[in-house]
Amino acid sequence: MASPLYPSVLNNPLSSIVVTRDEFNAFHTIDRTLFSRLVFNLNRDVDQSFLAMCFLLFLEQSSYARDIIAYLVSLPNAFVDAVANEIGVCINLLYNVEFASTFFAADNDDNSMIPLLLRITGGKFTLRLINQQRKNFCAGVTKSWTDVCTRAFSDLCETAHRINREKQLALEREKFIEDMKKLRLSLQQEKSNRLSVQQVKIASPPPPRPHPPVEDETEKALREKETMEVKEKEGVLAADDRTVFLTFSKGYPISEAEVRVYFTRRFGEVIEAVEMQEVEANEQPLFAKMVMKLQCASMMDEIVSARFRNKFTIDGKHVWARKYVRKNPYPASSSTHF
Incomplete structure (x- = not known):
């Protein structure tokens, strides 16, 4: 019918x-x-x-x-x-x-x-x-x-997610600019205080010693950020540092395919691998590891949110996402824990 x-x-x-x-x-x-x-x-x-x-x-x-x-x-x-x-x-x-x-x-x-x-x-x-x-x-x-x-609604969802990503990037840019302004004011204040102390102690100041201008400090911070991004692109970023840990509600089983389809529809082709919990045939996996592609590692914060823990709804079933942290730093001597 x-x-x-x-x-x-x-x-x-x-x-x-x-x-x-x-x-x-x-x-x-x-x-x-x-x-x-x-x-x-x-x-x-x-x-x-x-x-x-x-x-x-x-x-x-x-x-x-x-x-x-x-x-x-x-x-x-x-x-x-x-x-x-x-x-x-x-x-x-x-x-x-x-x-x-x-x-x-x-x-x-x-x-x-x-x-x-x-x-x-x-x-x-x-x-x-x-x-x-x-x-x-x-x-x-x-x-x-x-x-x-x-x-x-697929096209509307894609548009909404794109707008949200653009808003998030705009907020991050504004925060970075604000941090740079604060750094500049802090350095200017430090320089002013240092000059005031020198004027009190020295009646006739010696020739000025070269001091890096405030602009150099700002450029240094920008270079450090660019260097970190280059290292990520070159593969320095370890897999654990770009892994999302997913937990599922008991009684509401979720398959690897559902995880892949949902996050690909939501964020694009960002998944490198999904490792579900190993269970018996009649049991339900309660957690999984989702490794982001190296070039998509910067989207980790968007997935786990600023609170480092985020909730998604996959086919009506709740899924919690947070940044994966390896409990045992020596995997050679013992197994890896989720």
Whole structure:
């Protein structure tokens, strides 16, 4: 049976009609409009907004909220932002069983947590419904993810990630310039203090001794930074220093292929190798090492974030990323630990 999300011809493998990317995007214009507002107008997280759209498409398909996306597009940004926050509560409840048990133990109710969604759906959609039909909801969100969102929003995701990278680089440049200004002021102050002391101790100062100008110190810092970048390009940077350590939630298995596809879609061709935890055939890997390509080592900070720990959502499953640190500095005498 054809999906109600788009015409049957799109789902019929025997059809001779080929749907182009432009035609597919045109069919999902309203969905792309709402996703663009979440990411570009409201500056919400790209991955969270992607998952929110999957959730909304499932609500439409399952008749809990017919035409909810078109309805949200017609409303002001403040209302859309508030609804997106309520969807975040629903997604957290759906994929985090521990949060769900704590949530209902605290006697939280729908009127206080999702009042807007409750009103939009006429009371048909509730948080307890998510908890009771968790399996159906997860399957529905995953179907929206694979059938629609991955294709309809891929170009928008790439644009958003590129803009975020450009913003991050701009912030890093501003910080570097500010640090150089502080260094220059510090050197000027030090020189001024030194001259003041010499004037007090020496009535007739000797001929001035050559002192490197402030500009030389700034150039030195720039040369050191350039030297470090050259060393990285020449292969001096060890593999451990460009390795990301990934941890997975127990009960939500993730494959190496899912890791590679997600991070390649998100950051480009940056992966040199992925080493999953070695487990028995019936067990789930709980962690992995992802080695960045040498020329992409500078993107480590973007992946692990300024806090050196970042969270991603791969196919609805949470993944934590941090910089890999070798626990045993002598691998020749013992095995490597994650």
